[in-house]
Amino acid sequence: MSSAVASSSTSTAPQPNSGGIITQPPPPSTLRESRIATHSHIKGLGLADDGTAMDFSQGFIGQNLAREALGLHLSLLKLGKHSGRPLLLVGPPGTGKTALALALSQELGSKVPFCAMVGSEVYSGEVKKTEVLGSCFRRAIGLRIKETKEVYEGEVTELTPSEAENPLSGYGKTISHVIVGLKTVKGTKQLRLDPSVYEAIQKERVVVGDVIYIEANTGAVKRVGRSDAYASEYDLEAEEYVPLPKGDVHKRKELVQDVTLNDLDMANAKPQGGQDIMSVMGQLVKGGRTEVTDKLRKEINKVVDKYIEQGVAELVPGVLFIDEVHMLDMECFTYLNRALESPMSPYVVLASNRGICTIRGTEYDGILGSSSEGIKSPHGIPIDLLDRCMIVKTELYNQKEILKILELRCKIENIQISKDALENLSIQGEKNSSLRFVLQLLTPSNILNKSKNGDTPNNGVNLDDILELNDLFLDAKRSTAVLKDLDDLENKY
Ligand SMILES: Nc1ncnc2c1ncn2[C@@H]1O[C@H](COP(=O)(O)OP(=O)(O)OP(=O)(O)O)[C@@H](O)[C@H]1O
Numbered sequence: 001m002s003s004a005v006a007s008s009s010t011s012t013a014p015q016p017n018s019g020g021i022i023t024q025p026p027p028p029s030t031l032r033e034s035r036i037a038t039h040s041h042i043k044g045l046g047l048a049d050d051g052t053a054m055d056f057s058q059g060f061i062g063q064n065l066a067r068e069a070l071g072l073h074l075s076l077l078k079l080g081k082h083s084g085r086p087l088l089l090v091g092p093p094g095t096g097k098t099a100l101a102l103a104l105s106q107e108l109g110s111k112v113p114f115c116a117m118v119g120s121e122v123y124s125g126e127v128k129k130t131e132v133l134g135s136c137f138r139r140a141i142g143l144r145i146k147e148t149k150e151v152y153e154g155e156v157t158e159l160t161p162s163e164a165e166n167p168l169s170g171y172g173k174t175i176s177h178v179i180v181g182l183k184t185v186k187g188t189k190q191l192r193l194d195p196s197v198y199e200a201i202q203k204e205r206v207v208v209g210d211v212i213y214i215e216a217n218t219g220a221v222k223r224v225g226r227s228d229a230y231a232s233e234y235d236l237e238a239e240e241y242v243p244l245p246k247g248d249v250h251k252r253k254e255l256v257q258d259v260t261l262n263d264l265d266m267a268n269a270k271p272q273g274g275q276d277i278m279s280v281m282g283q284l285v286k287g288g289r290t291e292v293t294d295k296l297r298k299e300i301n302k303v304v305d306k307y308i309e310q311g312v313a314e315l316v317p318g319v320l321f322i323d324e325v326h327m328l329d330m331e332c333f334t335y336l337n338r339a340l341e342s343p344m345s346p347y348v349v350l351a352s353n354r355g356i357c358t359i360r361g362t363e364y365d366g367i368l369g370s371s372s373e374g375i376k377s378p379h380g381i382p383i384d385l386l387d388r389c390m391i392v393k394t395e396l397y398n399q400k401e402i403l404k405i406l407e408l409r410c411k412i413e414n415i416q417i418s419k420d421a422l423e424n425l426s427i428q429g430e431k432n433s434s435l436r437f438v439l440q441l442l443t444p445s446n447i448l449n450k451s452k453n454g455d456t457p458n459n460g461v462n463l464d465d466i467l468e469l470n471d472l473f474l475d476a477k478r479s480t481a482v483l484k485d486l487d488d489l490e491n492k493y
Pocket of ligand 1: 038039040042059060061062063091092093094095096097098099100323352353405435436439
């Protein structure tokens with residue numbers, strides 16, 4: 001057994017590699033969370049092989065023209081011809097603009113970074129607007145680094161931490177070492193590992209039966225998945241099952257790591273001292289972080305360029321989604337114009353639900369010849385940027401489409417609901433309120449139904465529950481009507 005893993009010098013701390021920038025451990029920013037969220041039912045654009053939108057596929061209902069346009073745009077992205085061509089989604093609120101952007105990123109693959117932000121996020125008292133935008137751009141650019149490393153890989157057959165008296169206090173115990181058994185198709189090996197590796201094992205939530213690898217010289221642990229020998233343990237599987245690794249437990253393996261440029265910036269940001277790559281290397285062991293400076297970004301870009309030239313790494317442009325883009329101001333738009341042309345630019349998708357409105361930051365006399373009212377422009381975006389955008393329109397849904405989306409959400413949220421309740425909600429959604437409002441009524445209606453019926457079995461949410469909810473919550477239209485009535489009353493007296 002190699003002493004590197006067994007020795008106490010084993011550490012799981014981020015390590016610099018030959019290029020001098022930290023690329024360890026694989027950061028979580030390229031992973032997607034899978035809770036039941038607003039867009040959990042969206043799994044892709046739902047297009048057929050010929051690029052036409054299928055009626056109901058991958059969680060998408062309706063919005064056929066927009067989906068087909070995005071499909072075409074996707075082909076452009078795959079050809080690498082996206083530079084300087086942002087996509088702009090425009091349409092009324094709740095018509096699926098965010099869902100479309102998410103579907104586009106899903107079509108690009110699970111390892112492609114997706115960074116979503118809202119225009120108003122750039123306004124902060126501490127960080128410059130362009131800095132916020134800059135870090136979002138870098139969060140949406142992935143780097144796939146391939147490295148050949150010495151590893152111990154196999155299915156965990158034993159995981160036994162050994163306890164010892166704590167030398168610093170009479171009470172409590174510490175872990176002196178941990179015994180890990182690893183099995184491959186070819187053989188098994190028992191490793192005696194440093195307590196710091198045990199911490200890494202716990203962080204990855206490794207249990208017996210998981211396939212893992214441990215890097216020999218850094219002690220970093222990565223859980224690959226659950227061994228497929230355990231595949232029929234449950235009826236519904238939430239796990240990724242992997243085959244038993246081939247070859248020896250101790251071997252050289254090509255590891256692929258997906259990180260974003262922002263992860264590299266954050267890992268290398270250090271207080272004071274020069275920001276050239278040598279200083280960055282020298283400061284690796286010191287704690288504390290500082291703001292990521294432009295100089296540091298340039299240094300990291302240089303190293304990344306070198307990696308790409310050497311064929312060690314590959315650039316993976318992700319999707320940067322800026323919702324409510326009309327909230328950005330002139331300064332941000334100017335920055336966007338420049339950043340879009342950079343060779344290291346992600347796919348940019350903008351969205352707005354506004355019509356013609358004032359471009360923020362132009363409302364003062366004298367600026368760019370504007371009046372105090374500011375410059376008005378479609379979607380609050382300057383004409384020069386608008387001119388570069390490929391604009392895709394989203395439409396309001398009809399009752400049938402709303403009904404199908406509601407059905408889908410009920411399935412995802414595990415809500416039992418009667419046909420007439422669904423029908424009522426879909427009519428409300430089309431005529432009086434919006435898709436979003438009726439979607440929001442689903443969970444409260446379920447809670448209301450359960451609180452009325454307790455544990456007695458029933459047919460789930462019914463029409464009465466929906467009508468009762470309508471008395472409790474107002475949609476935007478009814479709320480406006482109430483205010484108007486009040487206004488009329490005041491004017492009368
Ligand atoms: N065509 C569709 N198929 C299935 N679900 C949809 C569809 N369109 C919208 N949804 C769902 O409706 C909800 C609202 O959609 P979304 O947030 O994408 O709207 P939006 O256009 O971004 O709204 P806003 O302009 O207010 O930001 C989400 O839960 C979304 O997943």
